Amino acid sequence: MSVTDVAVQESLPQPRARRIVNDFAIQAATVNGSGSQTANMVLLRSIFQMGVPVSGKNMFPSNIAGLPTWYTIRASAKGYISRKKEVDFLVAMNPETAKEDVLTLPAGAAVVYDEPLKLHDLRGDVVFYPVPFDKIVGTITHDAKLRRLVRNMIYDGVLSRLLSIDMGQMEKALRKQMGKKEKAIALNMGALKAGYDYAEADLTKQDPFVVEPMNKTEGLILIEGNAAAAIGCMMAGVTFVGWYPITPSSSLCESLIDYLKKYRKDPETGKATYAVIQAEDEIAALGMVIGAGWMGARAMTSTAGPGISLMAEFTGLGYYAEVPAVIFDVQRVGPSTGLPTRTGQQDVLATAMLSHGDTKHPLLLPASVAECYTMAMDAFDLAERLQTPVFVLSDLDLGMNNWMAKPFEYPTKPHDRGKRLDAETLKRIGEFARYRDVDGDGIPYRTVPGDGMPAYFTRGSGHNELAQYSERADDYANNLDRLARKFETARTLVPKPEVEMAGKGGIGLIAYGTTHWAIVESRDQLKNEAQIETSYLRLRAYPFTPEVAQFIDRCDRVYVIEQNRDAQMLSLLRMECTPAQFAKLRSIRHYIGLPIDGRSVTMELLNQERAEA
């Protein structure tokens, strides 16, 4: 098994003399459960601390220990942070995958490998650096368990020497990673130094890859999307969390629990201003959220595809009974259990239309950790304003990997608690009818138990304006039409897309979520390599705002780029298109479980353009 999908030789091997500075990808292939995460984070942080833009992508198995795992770190002076299609520098620590990992490298790459694996005969067009890890680790500690854990830190030391990564930054990163565990720090520093010393004494630099200090990361933070979303939820004033563990969303609720414990205790009583319940399954998790939301709490859950399937029934209830709920879907790869630790954008249609009958739901589409933070807050406001379940579609790549970001800004907008009936409003509107469209925006007024306002009967069965059971045709149709009107109101409230026009339009690209980062790179490639200027619209929400149709109108043709097989967002767009718009839409899809890369987009777009011509 390999996760390097390079089958395409794009250029000849680079001459050795050339220096490639701050523009390459390092991949550490290890066995999971071997402590490689610490080594990889230290490597990532060191480069980040040197001021070089980085991104780190963990490709790990659905397993606790013993299976192959790959961690890819990309350094990019230009700031490209999507996955790089090719691996330039491989650290081959895993006997199971080493051979294939080496065979899939592009020519000109370099390999640090565990000496006994004897990889150097596999190819003549890559540089090999054998390192006797066991021998080196033997000089650091005699404890077998510790040896296993610090073994990987040795390759950080080797890379420090080979790639000119500052040892001082390595130590700083290690301290950041280890906290106050001085003994562990000393041990790991020993491993780092031993690796460095070995490389200095026994290896001759033959590859072109070098890290040089820059100033492009000053003031930035490194954070995972799930942690960012958790911070957003806390700032959004969440008071109820119902969840069920599932990869890759668990760390969202787990981070949230940590933050809430620390920052949401009542200062006087020490009691919690929130409740977090680990439910018996995703059905119950959303059921609890709906119960709490009905009661007036700001309630959320987070899950992934299989949980979304289970939540269908309650989502329909939330839609029809009009109860606010926030659902984070940190997307992984399906169908069914699929690839639980790989990334994709495969839940777009499922969430947009989740549940039977005529249902549709607002989706927020964060592309960055910053948007995980801001859209968490948007989601709670929208859910309460629209009195409906709102989905935030993150993905494994965004949720579980570290991304650079500016420190998040403190929210300036107060929480929007939506249309809650009070005595004054009741006087103005005369009579409380739970499902009456008083304001013409499809959003009725609601009361909650214990607020002293009139009660009503909430049900998932047919009901009239007064929330009474009804099977009357007019009651049913009027209600469904009002819900559709409410969805039109949602269109005016959701985050607008980001649009960049190139001239009159020309070739347009539409993407969303983490696909964005591949588009940033691909657009530069198209411009620099094929002289194609593209216009770009990054979707940030569903339902689509008017900017989307305007964009399609202005472009000659529009590629919708996404990480699923069935062009799911394209399908949603087509549902709203005029025939002329429909005819302009093209599709580029990427669904191998790994984050989409710019090169794949560029190649596929050029292919389709050639076919067009």
Added chain:
Amino acid sequence: MSTTPAQPPAAPGKKINRIGLEPVAYRGGKTTLCAGCGHNAITERIIDSFFELGIDPTQVIKLSGIGCSSKAPAYFLNDAHGFNAVHGRMPSISTGAVIANRKTIAIGISGDGDTGAIGIGQFVHLMRRNLPIVYVIEDNGCYGLTKGQFSPTADLGSTLKSGVVNDLPPIDTCALAIELGASFVARSFSGDPKQLKAILKAALSHRGTCMLDVISPCVTFNDHEGSTKSYSYVKDHEEPLSDVSFVPYFEGIDVEYNPGTTTAVTLHNGSKILLSKLAEDYHPTDKMSALRLLHETTARGEYATGIIYIEPDKQDFIDLLGIVDEPLASLPESRTRPGKAVLNEIMESFR
């Protein structure tokens, strides 16, 4: 479910309760269930119990799943918020709702299919958590709303009208609830109004999960010869474990009783339940004994009724959570959005 409030019976001599409300304040919509349905009798006892205890209906939430039983919340306490949820999922809705507002008094109405079949998973976890709620199963051993199929509480050998014999053993929801951690478990019969009302009032005064399995014959589909949930069968096989009397704290009555034959249980609010033994080996505060009694009576083809198990001082789920005294749902932004310094501190940790 009806859309028109029922005409209340004339209040004899302006009967009012301790908070000054008349019985009419506790009524709901007119029932749409079959005439003679056991569920209607249970509704009446619920109305009586809330009235007599003087509970403010606006502080109550009434929840249900799906099925004939689950229509019942529409027939009592019009001034309470109601939530007719989805099939078998009322426990999770209740859990979120009660946690979001700990001041609320929750009553959930379910059926034997809604609880024992589709909802057994959520039921199990509700019992485990000991959430403060009165959970009533209106148990008729069949699916009434879909025309009489067996439910998981149908007894072995019981027959459908068509003659089909049930060949699977029943789930005993009381035994299950005791095993799982519910702190108040009772079984009653819709045809025994006195006992049912006493149990309901006791349950409404208990903090924790009260699981009430009320056998409630389905007059349309399960009241024939061959059914073990018919009026006549249950009347003949009901084995009351005790005479249940309930003395609310506000009545301040000093009751005399013989500790040799009567078990007195004091609830957290000072109310008392007096259980005068009718059965041998009846020890309602002893879990093992309660389970043994259930198994023995079941083996004899009898329904042991009354308060089968009670653990008056068990910590409920709300206490366990350590949440603030005010409802979470109404906490102002000043208490739910941490200040700028907190965000700065968090951001610093990611540098």
